[in-house]
Amino acid sequence: MNVLEAIKSRKSVGKVTEKKPTRAQIEILLDAACQAPNHHMVEPWRYFVVAGETRAELSKIMGESLKAKLGNTTDDKAQALIEKECHKLLRAPVVIIAASLKPSSPKVVDIENVEAVAAAVQNMLLAAQEIGLGAIWRTGDPAYDPAIKAFLGLEPEEHIVAFVYLGYPAMPNTERTSNQFENKTRWLGWED
Secondary structure, three states, X not given: OOHHHHXXXXXXXXXXXXXXXXXXXXXXXXXXXOOOOOHHHOOOXXXXXXXXXXXXXXXXXXXXXXXXXXXXXXXXXXXXXXXXXOOHHHHOOEEEEEEEOOOOOOOOOHHHHHHHHHHHHHHHHHHHHHOOOEEEEEOOHHHHOHHHHHHHOOOOOOEEEEEEXXXXXXXXXXXXXXXXXXHHOOOOOOOO
16 A cells, blocks of 8 residues: 555544554554654654553543542442543553653754654554554543653653554444545645
8 A cells, every 4th residue: 555545544443352463563653653753853752552451550540530520429420431431441452652752952842742743643553554453543631631641750741642542453444534625725825
């Protein structure tokens, strides 16, 4: 598959089997991610490969954070949300957390580091598709949670850019609906 076909056919895979990808497969994804462009060549990304019981441990922290946010409630809906949060990372056998480090010098702009990590995650998603893995990029409240950052050893001003859930697709991938650029593009000063 050529690069343009890969980009146009890439689709998030939310349901994966329990079969864990091999370490060699994960290393292929990490290597692809590290090829992303980054300003000032600072390589601001850090990856945390979460598998096994550590997924449950981290999910529990996510649930505790949500419980603290919701307050002392016995509401059934709130309890169901907390229970769901406590099992979130168990939806895939491997989750790679991609983080952006704080700028290492005054000339480095924080948002550019975040953008570089986002580009790295896209490389990872394309590589996953190429080697037959299913992947989905998730964020949400856990990406901004101080307890999650502390668990990973990140500093408060560093950023979690993605939770990439990985595994083997549970069902065949369906055709992707093509996103069209025409309604999202303005041509400024362009002449044919």
